[in-house]
Amino acid sequence: xxxxxxxxxxxxxxxxxxxxxxxxxxxxxxxxxxxxxxxxxxxxxxxxxxxxxxxxxxxxxxxxxxxxxxxxxxxxxxxxxxxxxxxxxxxxxxxxxxxxxxxxxxxxxxxxxxxxxxxxxxxxxxxxxxxxxxxxxxxxxxxxxxxxxxxxxxxxxxxxxxxxxxxxxxxxxxxxxxxxxxxxxxxxxxxxxxxxxxxxxxxxxxxxxxxxxxxxxxxxxxxxxxxxxxxxxxxxxxxxxxxxxxxxxxxxxxxxxxxxxxxxxxxxxxxxxxxxxxxxxxxxxxxxxxxxxxxxxxxxxxxxxxxxxx
Ligand code: CP
Numbered sequence: 001x002x003x004x005x006x007x008x009x010x011x012x013x014x015x016x017x018x019x020x021x022x023x024x025x026x027x028x029x030x031x032x033x034x035x036x037x038x039x040x041x042x043x044x045x046x047x048x049x050x051x052x053x054x055x056x057x058x059x060x061x062x063x064x065x066x067x068x069x070x071x072x073x074x075x076x077x078x079x080x081x082x083x084x085x086x087x088x089x090x091x092x093x094x095x096x097x098x099x100x101x102x103x104x105x106x107x108x109x110x111x112x113x114x115x116x117x118x119x120x121x122x123x124x125x126x127x128x129x130x131x132x133x134x135x136x137x138x139x140x141x142x143x144x145x146x147x148x149x150x151x152x153x154x155x156x157x158x159x160x161x162x163x164x165x166x167x168x169x170x171x172x173x174x175x176x177x178x179x180x181x182x183x184x185x186x187x188x189x190x191x192x193x194x195x196x197x198x199x200x201x202x203x204x205x206x207x208x209x210x211x212x213x214x215x216x217x218x219x220x221x222x223x224x225x226x227x228x229x230x231x232x233x234x235x236x237x238x239x240x241x242x243x244x245x246x247x248x249x250x251x252x253x254x255x256x257x258x259x260x261x262x263x264x265x266x267x268x269x270x271x272x273x274x275x276x277x278x279x280x281x282x283x284x285x286x287x288x289x290x291x292x293x294x295x296x297x298x299x300x301x302x303x304x305x306x307x308x309x310x
Pocket of ligand 1 (some may be wrong): 263
């Protein structure tokens with residue numbers, strides 16, 4: 001097949017076939033990442049700008065590494081180091097960057113819809129690296145890649161995603177991605193962190209996390225997104241942890257070979273204890289490793305690397 005999307009804004013826009021194509025394309029990039037010399041000339045002469053208006057460790061670093069391993073020139077711009085602090089608008093900032101002829105802009109922004117806004121106004125490819133509470137497509141793809149790697153498939157699996165569902169862009173992208181690929185998705189969290197109508201996206205919603213974990217193949221924990229909440233949505237972190245934190249006892253409700261995932265950053269002792277975060281069922285650093293391969297595939301496809309044939 002050919003991949004004909006100029007921009008990568010959300011998983012909602014992609015078909016199951018396109019998602020599988022991206023995951024399959026990522027396999028060869030993972031192999032490159034494990035070589036002694038981790039660089040190929042695929043995007044030589046291309047310029048990629050990472051434009052990050054929000055903090056990031058994993059996404060920004062892995063997009064930068066991904067671009068460099070494909071031999072592209074990668075430039076990082078953060079809000080604090082840009083003229084945004086002098087009052088420049090997002091559109092003006094982006095148009096000025098585009099005037100320097102980059103091939104792709106990878107953007108993280110606190111406003112939902114910001115990547116789509118730019119994609120409609122710029123000629124270069126725009127890749128959404130997380131926009132507000134909307135989507136985080138590369139995270140869902142690296143999660144799907146990791147699940148497929150550990151379980152050998154995605155279709156037919158049950159995935160429980162637990163935490164602050166309302167404010168999570170990761171959960172929205174994962175619901176789209178995993179249900180399109182044939183998994184059953186359950187989401188769970190306190191009633192104040194479960195948006196009404198979330199089940200209309202194709203998942204089941206629970207306020208009792210034991211019910212969500214029971215029989216699951218994958219348990220994905222999310223942190224409380226304090227930076228996106230207004231008034232406190234829980235009486236205390238201690239109480240949240242007691243009712244919605246993962247424990248060894250709760251994990252026993254899942255299938256015996258369950259894997260535990262987390263997009264990071266982890267709040268140890270809140271959504272899960274260190275003994276689980278670092279325990280035998282965790283695949284959290286596999287997610288991080290796979291993030292580089294998946295982002296190499298996304299840059300390759302968005303920057304018009306040769307159209308791949310299957
Ligand atoms: N998972 C994730 O997006 O992490 P960062 O915020 O560190 O990029």
